[in-house]
Amino acid sequence: xxxxxxxxxxxxxxxxPVHLPxxxxxxxxxxxxxxxxxxxxxxxxxxxxxxxxxxxxxxxSLAIAxxxxxxxxxxxxxxxxxxxxxxxxxxxxxxxxxxxxxxxTRLMVKP
Amino acid sequence: xxxxxxxxxxxxKRTGEKVFLECVQDMDxxxxxxxxxxxxxxxxxxxxxxxxxxxxxxxxxxxYSVSREKKERFSLILESASTNQTSMYxxxxxxxxxxxxxxxxxxxxxxxx
Numbered sequence: 001x002x003x004x005x006x007x008x009x010x011x012x013x014x015x016x017p018v019h020l021p022x023x024x025x026x027x028x029x030x031x032x033x034x035x036x037x038x039x040x041x042x043x044x045x046x047x048x049x050x051x052x053x054x055x056x057x058x059x060x061s062l063a064i065a066x067x068x069x070x071x072x073x074x075x076x077x078x079x080x081x082x083x084x085x086x087x088x089x090x091x092x093x094x095x096x097x098x099x100x101x102x103x104x105t106r107l108m109v110k111p
Numbered sequence: 112x113x114x115x116x117x118x119x120x121x122x123x124k125r126t127g128e129k130v131f132l133e134c135v136q137d138m139d140x141x142x143x144x145x146x147x148x149x150x151x152x153x154x155x156x157x158x159x160x161x162x163x164x165x166x167x168x169x170x171x172x173x174x175y176s177v178s179r180e181k182k183e184r185f186s187l188i189l190e191s192a193s194t195n196q197t198s199m200y201x202x203x204x205x206x207x208x209x210x211x212x213x214x215x216x217x218x219x220x221x222x223x224x
Contacts, residue, residue, distance in 0.1 A: 032210050043201050043215030044154070051210070091210070099144060099205065099213055100170075101154040
């Protein structure tokens with residue numbers, strides 16, 4: 001799987017938008033971009049994924065750069081419950097079934 | 112609701128014991144995974160299985176083995192537990208294909224004393 005790079009940690013204020021960046025300069029044309037998050041004392045949970053176009057769901061939005069070498073997970077209004085580690089992962093559509101996690105970004109939300 | 116269930120939330124075992132961690136999924140998924148998670152090291156893949164009786168090594172398979180006799184169940188086996196295997200163990204499952212999401216269990220915190 002191609003590698004992703006994320007900041008180790010970020011801080012946000014409650015009720016404000018949060019933009020979590022991910023660099024994936026070696027992404028291939030068949031790689032999907034997935035985001036997961038892990039709340040304290042829980043297993044990771046799926047957030048969102050995309051291929052080329054921006055995506056929205058009830059949890060977040062995913063903005064994908066035109067060259068696909070970076071993406072940004074957007075939480076529109078951070079709450080205290082959004083404090084978690086957020087992982088950006090690439091999944092090749094064609095090859096293999098492994099799911100490999102990097103270090104992720106620890107998001108801290110201040111009241 | 113889709114579910115991945117790990118048999119124990121907390122386990123304490125002695126050094127040298129054989130330890131079985133069980134994981135069951137109810138989604139008929141082809142792929143199942145075992146990870147361990149340690150502070151500062153993130154989630155590391157131990158083994159995964161893409162079909163019944165099929166398995167592949169992940170990044171850190173040493174000291175572990177796995178068993179998948181039925182599609183819904185994936186077991187992680189510590190043949191002779193050691194203190195450096197004290198960790199949080201997470202099981203996951205997903206359907207095949209690059210666009211499908213993975214579902215995780217709540218984790219088993221194993222302490223080897």
